[in-house]
Amino acid sequence: MKHIVDLTDRSSDNWIQMGSDEKRTPKRDKAxxxxxxxxxxxxxxxxxxxxxxxxxxxxxxxxxxxxxxxxxxxxxxxxxxxxxxxxxxxxxxxxxxxxxxxxxxxxxxxxxxxxxxxxxxxxxxxxxxxxxxxxxxxxxxxxxxxxxxxxxxxxxxxxxxxxxxxxxxxxxxxxxxxxxxxxxxxxxxxREGKEEFNEKYAPDEPDGWQMGATILLSSKDMGKPMPYKAPPFSIKFDADKTHPDRKIIPFVEGFWWVEVGSNDDIIADAEVDMHRLMGFAYGVWDYVKNSGKFPEADTFVLDWVGSLPGRRESxxxxxxxxxxxxxxxxxxxxxxxxxxxxxxxxxxxxxxxxxxxxxxxxxxxxxxxxxxxxxxxxxxxxxxxxxxxxxxxxxxxxxxxxxxxxxxxxxxxxxxxxxxxxxxxxxxxxxxxxxxxxxxxxxxxxxDDAYIPERPANDALDLAKTADKIYASSISSGDVNLLVDGVPRDELGETHHWQSNGLNAEVVFEWHNPIALKSVEIKCDTNVKKNIMMLKNTRENQAYTTIIPPELLKSVSLELKIDGEWVDYGTQDNNQKRLIKFNFEQVEITAFRITCHETYGAKNVKLFEVRCYN
Amino acid sequence: MKSHQNTFKTINHEVVIKHPGEEDSVRAILTERQNEAGLPVGYSMNVFSVICLEEVCKIIPVKLFWNNIGVYERYELEAGKTLEKYEADLFEPQDYEKLNYILADDNSPFKDVYYDDILTAPDEHGEEGVDALSGATALELDDKDTVRGAALTCFTLWHWANGEVVSIIKNQTGKSVSLEQLKMFILNENNTYFHIALKELINRNIYSKEVLNTVIKKVLKTPSLTNSAFKYVDKALQENYFYAVNRLFFEGGKIHRLAAIKSLVDTDYSIEKAYLDNFGKQLTQVDSYQEVAALLDLLELKNKNSASVIETAIQLLDEDFLKARKAYWVLKTKSLTPTQQARVDKFYEKYQSRL
Missing domain, CATH: 3.50.50.60 (FAD/NAD(P)-binding domain)
Incomplete structure (x- = not known):
């Protein structure tokens, strides 16, 4: 016999019961x-x-x-x-x-x-x-x-x-x-008043002002003139009255200063502010397109406009x-x-x-x-x-x-x-x-590769510092002993690294007495003096690189000296991390050797730290 | 002065150079100036600086000068020509001096700056166009690093002065000089000459003992050149190769010895036992554990079971513990005389917990 499903049957449904006040909450709870x-x-x-x-x-x-x-x-x-x-x-x-x-x-x-x-x-x-x-x-x-x-x-x-x-x-x-x-x-x-924390940039008296939220946008070049008509909800941008720091160029990536703040409850105001921000964002774009002052924007169109304002403060x-x-x-x-x-x-x-x-x-x-x-x-x-x-x-x-x-x-x-x-x-x-x-x-x-400025590591469990001999196959700057000085980057003009002269490059840690070991951890160079975050418009320059940091170690292997023999404990190829870990079953060793085979382009390898643990 | 000038000769080279401000490679004439001995003493090249105002671009020819290893020296403008800034301001006298200073800095920030940065962010750009929200990291050049209002000129000329032309000049100098002059280059205090010479010697396939001796002389005095020297030495024919490695090992310091050992590990030449036995005798002579370890590894690889090496290794058992332990593990696998075996066994008994 054909089973007939009654789609109108709500006898076991939470909602009809709520409607009839039989149930106060839906029973879809989870703990x-x-x-x-x-x-x-x-x-x-x-x-x-x-x-x-x-x-x-x-x-x-x-x-x-x-x-x-x-x-x-x-x-x-x-x-x-x-x-x-x-x-x-x-x-x-x-x-x-x-x-x-x-x-x-x-x-x-x-x-x-x-x-x-x-x-x-x-x-x-x-x-x-x-x-x-x-x-x-x-x-x-x-x-x-x-x-x-x-x-x-x-x-x-x-x-x-x-x-x-x-x-x-x-x-x-x-x-x-x-x-x-x-x-x-x-x-x-x-905002706190000046006096409370002795802050020179605070206002004289405390008040309720919080920095605002922003709606961003981005645009793209269509290669042909693209007229623009602003929607009715846009709010006119009064360019003549603005402080000159509200720069229109570059306009491709939007305007961080399309921002609405609050001197009271910025969370309660959020939805009202969102509507205003939409208006301002489109208003500024209207100004870019139709003020006649930016002919370079003639061929540009909006490509993406945010709907969710990004908040700075609450x-x-x-x-x-x-x-x-x-x-x-x-x-x-x-x-x-x-x-x-x-x-x-x-x-x-x-x-x-x-x-x-x-x-x-x-x-x-x-x-x-x-x-x-x-x-x-x-x-x-x-x-x-x-x-x-x-x-x-x-x-x-x-x-x-x-x-x-x-x-x-x-x-x-x-x-x-x-x-x-x-x-x-x-x-x-x-x-x-x-x-x-x-x-x-x-x-x-x-x-774990966090950095605390001017606070060198001194981990009592780290055995690398106890090595009786540390040496490298070559050196072009720094020193192998700096690999255990606890400072994981060059800091305040002081060198804290070892850099090889060419590749392959080896570093050996050796002990008079055998030690038990189950991990070796290496911090390699990624050049922390160049930005690598995602940008909407990338450009290679002194402060930014668009590529995988060439300094990053790509291929590295570990050998352990067990009973007088070097034993291969693996190679990490295509490494993608600054902190490289080798973990293994605990074993007794008298030395370990790290061989750096390849970087993502740099001709020398630079390491900042080597640790080992049992 | 005329007679002086007559002793020099100029040679024009057609060169093709990539410039980051140009889409296509640029053909240019590099003029080499040689003294009466045929030694290149300097180079010059006519380049151009482009200044665009609105749609109109002005091309200003500039002549750049380098020494014989490609170090920028100075620039000249044609008589009556001037350099300009944005908004048609003329260069002031101090701007010309500053430009010279910028071009002479081979590590100027312009090295890493991209052409688009210059175009999109002229250097009169205000201090901040960047907030936590915005994408661009605006180009900001320190006042000392640029002529304000003329970043594009600085950028263009810096890359002409310090770009590909430098290696072209080095290569050309190498090609122009005689063998005698190359030997002088090897010994020159400025190590750039050493690198030019070695590259050219490899090109000319010259590995005579005489030249090797010159290289060795230089490297013994300047250990930082050891790796570069071995790239040359490794290519020498067998007899001269072994000669050079031997000299560098026995006359050099730790850096030379380690490089010599590495070269012998890597070489495809087969090495005579007597040659390696001689190296083995140094096991007790070299200072560092690193050298002892490397040397023992070499000998294990290419002179296994040599009685001479075993005898020297036995002596290591009385030395610093790390050296002794390294020797122990080598000796443990060998057929030893009863006396030697007794010595090894004694070491084992004493240190078995530390092996």
């Missing part, structure tokens, strides 16, 4: 228990999740959009700046997890496509077996008991499912920090320390430094494009060298198991104007992810890490 919960899948959240996962924690990463990357994603398309421009004009690249991502993007996205970049990030995160990635899901509430977050409630838009995620440590990398706010974590918005959660302008410009040494920044003090004017008379950014100051970011500004002062990374950390408005860029957010992310994993291992909260285990946290970060 997840994990160790570390990361809210927000931007650059900070990605690095936090990966760091925690690699350091042994089970991690759930919750992202409210269908793609990872946040402001850097194809939805918004902000460039991943970090310490991309010191006063010298050159960068001081972050290294660590961010470096791995940027290099991966070089290998898989030579075309600089933003949508491909989304999936480079997806690939990078989903490679980690310890991470559960949950997309299209916003964390709307934290359940807090005795100042400790017990679980977080999240709404998954695509499946109409309420997720309850229970974790021991919770990291808010969401930018706006809704979860942390609902947990009751103390936060600020707006909540800043307070930690045991508040990072401020004097810390940055005086390069304060923090005992608990775990990250660093160096983007200029790029404070945008109050109001953005609605305040045409002032320059869009004050560009208060560029840095000669990088500044440290302390761990005590990366966890909540009143919620015991809450950490944060990104623009929502414990800092002043002026400090944020520099630290807000995503490369810097990413290194904070790696720091808090590593810290969260350490909390799990030791069964303690972040404050205890700050007060009792900060050296251990710093050493782990340094081992």
């Amino acid at each position: 997840i228990i994990t160790q570390v919960v990361v809210i927000g899948g931007g650059m900070a959240g990605i690095c936090a999740a990966v760091a925690a996962a690699r350091n042994g924690s089970r991690v759930v990463l919750v992202q409210d959009r269908p793609v990872l990357g946040g402001n850097a994603s194809s939805e918004i398309r902000v460039i991943v700046h970090g310490v991309t421009k010191l006063k010298s004009g050159l960068p001081e690249r972050e290294t660590g997890i961010l470096e791995e991502i940027l290099l991966l993007n070089r290998f898989y996205n030579e075309q600089h496509s933003f949508t491909v970049w989304d999936h480079v990030l997806y690939d990078f995160v989903t490679r980690e077996p310890n991470i559960t990635l949950i997309l299209n899901t916003q964390c709307v509430r934290a359940i807090t008991v005795d100042s400790t977050i017990e679980s977080v409630l999240c709404w998954q838009l695509s499946t109409e499912t309420l997720l309850t995620i229970q974790g021991e440590q919770v990291i808010d990398c969401s930018g706006d920090g809704l979860m942390a706010a609902t947990a009751g974590a103390i936060y600020r918005t707006g 909540r800043r959660f307070m930690g045991d320390y508040i990072l401020s302008e004097p810390d940055q410009i005086n390069h304060k040494i923090h005992e608990d430094a775990v990250a660093f920044g160096g983007w200029p003090l790029d404070e945008h004017n109050p109001g953005g494009i609605e305040n045409l008379a002032e320059p869009p950014s004050f560009w208060h100051e560029h840095f000669e060298k990088v500044y440290q970011i302390p761990f005590k500004s990366l966890y909540s002062k009143n919620i015991t198991n809450l950490l944060f990374a990104g623009r929502n950390v414990s800092q002043t408005h002026v400090a944020l104007s520099s630290s807000r860029v995503m490369g810097t957010c990413a290194v904070m992310g790696q720091a808090v992810g590593t810290a969260a994993a350490l909390c799990i291992k030791k069964n303690v909260n972040p404050r205890t890490i700050a007060n009792q285990h900060i050296v251990e946290l710093q050493e782990q970060l340094l081992r």
Whole structure:
């Protein structure tokens, strides 16, 4: 007999019951228990999740959009700046997890496509077996008991499912920090007055101004005249009244200064502002096309226009320390430094494009060298198991104007992810890490290729430093003994590398007494003095390279001396990382030999560090 | 002065040069100037600097001068001609001097700058066009590195002065000089001459003992040239090759010895046992563990089981522990005399936990 399905039957449906008030909520709930919960899948959240996962924690990463990357994603398309421009004009690249991502993007996205970049990030995160990635899901509430977050409630838009995620440590990398706010974590918005932190670039009196959000656009050349008619919602750009820093050229990549700020609740205003931003973006494009002042734009058309404004500032959660302008410009040494920044003090004017008379950014100051970011500004002062990374950390408005860029957010992310994993291992909260285990946290970060300026590594577990003899087949600069000096880059004009004279090049570490060994870790050169982030319009120059860094080690092999014989322990061909690891079953050796066969173009190989562990 | 000039001769070479400001390779005449002995003393070339204002471009011919190894020396403008900046400003006297200074810096920022950067970001560009959001890293040249308002002129002339022409000049100088002059080049204090000479000697296929001795003399004095020297020595015929390697090993320092050992490991020539035995005797003479290890590896590879080497290696057992351990592992695989075996066994007993 034919089975007849009654499509109108709703007897077992959640919704009809809700309609009749029989059921208050749909029963599509899901509970997840994990160790570390990361809210927000931007650059900070990605690095936090990966760091925690690699350091042994089970991690759930919750992202409210269908793609990872946040402001850097194809939805918004902000460039991943970090310490991309010191006063010298050159960068001081972050290294660590961010470096791995940027290099991966070089290998898989030579075309600089933003949508491909989304999936480079997806690939990078989903490679980690310890991470559960949950997309299209916003964390709307934290359940807090005795100042400790017990679980977080999240709404998954695509499946109409309420997720309850229970974790021991919770990291808010969401930018706006809704979860942390609902947990009751103390936060600020707006600008501090000059006096509070002795900040010369702060206003005399505190106020509510927050830097605005921006809608970007990009255009392309069609090779023939292309007339343009602006849509009715566009808002006229009053070019005559604008400060000259609102430059139209180059117009191809959009205008960062199409920005609307707020002196009150920038989150509450977001939808209203979005409509205004759309109007301004199209208004400026109308000016480009139809003012007659830019004949070079005649053949250009809009190719992409954002719909999701990229936010610069909203909540800043307070930690045991508040990072401020004097810390940055005086390069304060923090005992608990775990990250660093160096983007200029790029404070945008109050109001953005609605305040045409002032320059869009004050560009208060560029840095000669990088500044440290302390761990005590990366966890909540009143919620015991809450950490944060990104623009929502414990800092002043002026400090944020520099630290807000995503490369810097990413290194904070790696720091808090590593810290969260350490909390799990030791069964303690972040404050205890700050007060009792900060050296251990710093050493782990340094081992994982993070850089903490002017804080050399001194890992007691690293056996490379105990070698009785270190020698190399050739040398053109530096010294092999610098491979164990704990500084993983040339720093402040001092050399901390060994560079071969030609290839193949060998480095040998040898001991008088045999040692047990199960890993060898190498940090090679990728030239941190040239930017490699994705750009909309790439150009090779002093501060940027469009290719795979030629310095990067491409092929390297390891041999171990066991019972007087060199034994081959493998070759890594087509290496794509700055930090290269050889892991193997523990074995007793008297020496190991690293042979660097090939780089991606450089005629010598340069290494910064060699470590080994049992 | 006339008679002086008569002793020089000029030779024109048609050259093809790639310039980053030009789409296609450019044909030009490189003029070589030789002294009475036929030694090139310098070169010159007429190039041009392009200045475009709106749609109109002006071409200003400029004559550049180099020494005989391609180091830029100076420039000359035709009488009455001047250089200009954007907006038709003329060069000031100090701008001409500064241009000379920029062209003489072979490591100028213009080395890495791309033509498009110059065009899209003229150097009067304001300090900041770049926010965290925008893509372009605007070109910013320090005042000391450019003539303000004339970045394109600086860029164009810098690449003429320091581009492909440098290696063309080096090659031409190599080709022009006599063998006697090449030998002088080898010993010149400026090592660029050494590299020019070796490249040319390889081209001319000259590996005589006399030339090798000159190379050895230079390299013993300048160890940093060892690797370059071996690229030449390795190509010599058997007898002279072994002669040169021997001299560099026995008369040189650590860098020479390590390079000599590596060369012997890599060479396709078969090496006589006596030759290697002689090297083996040095096992107890060389200072560093690295050399002992490399030498023992060489001997194991190409002179296995030599009684002479075994005897010397036995002596290593009394030396610094790393050397002794290395020798032990070599000796362990050998047929030894009872006395030697007893010595090895004794070493094993004493150090078995450290092997």
